Amino acid sequence: MLPDLGGKRVVDLGCGFGRASRWMREQGAASVLGLSQSMIERARRDTADTAIEYRFADLDTLDLPETAFDLAYSALTFHYIQEFGRLVHVIRKAPVPDGHFVFTIEHPILKACGACALDFQ
Numbered sequence: 001m002l003p004d005l006g007g008k009r010v011v012d013l014g015c016g017f018g019r020a021s022r023w024m025r026e027q028g029a030a031s032v033l034g035l036s037q038s039m040i041e042r043a044r045r046d047t048a049d050t051a052i053e054y055r056f057a058d059l060d061t062l063d064l065p066e067t068a069f070d071l072a073y074s075a076l077t078f079h080y081i082q083e084f085g086r087l088v089h090v091i092r093k094a095p096v097p098d099g100h101f102v103f104t105i106e107h108p109i110l111k112a113c114g115a116c117a118l119d120f121q
Contacts, residue, residue, distance in 0.1 A: 003100050005029040008070035011094060013059060013103075014077025018043030021052050024073070033069075035062070059087055064094040071095065074103040 006028035012021045015034030021043070024032050034043060035057035043054045060082050064072075072091050081087050091101055 010071045013074035066093045072101045
């Protein structure tokens with residue numbers, strides 16, 4: 001689902017330990033801005049690449065510059081968001097006109113089951 005990352009400016013929403021941010025640079029992204037409310041210190045410690053910047057950010061109050069990124073990316077973060085509609089409105093303006101917004105979420109059945117075991121046989 002990801003576009004070619006060569007030369008792209010990426011914002012990684014909810015970057016955690018920075019693993020995806022570092023991978024995107026390995027795939028040719030020009031720069032990555034990793035945003036997270038936690039785990040930033042570990043991401044900084046594990047990253048030597050100066051084209052990756054990590055910042056503390058609360059995604060519920062996030063503000064992004066308009067048309068500043070080629071890709072807005074988030075993995076397994078949005079289920080923590082209180083004001084999801086507000087966040088999507090902010091993210092919608094962040095990519096350039098031909099930019100991309102790619103995200104993943106947990107499947108609702110995993111949240112509904114809690115600790116239950118699933119047997120699909």
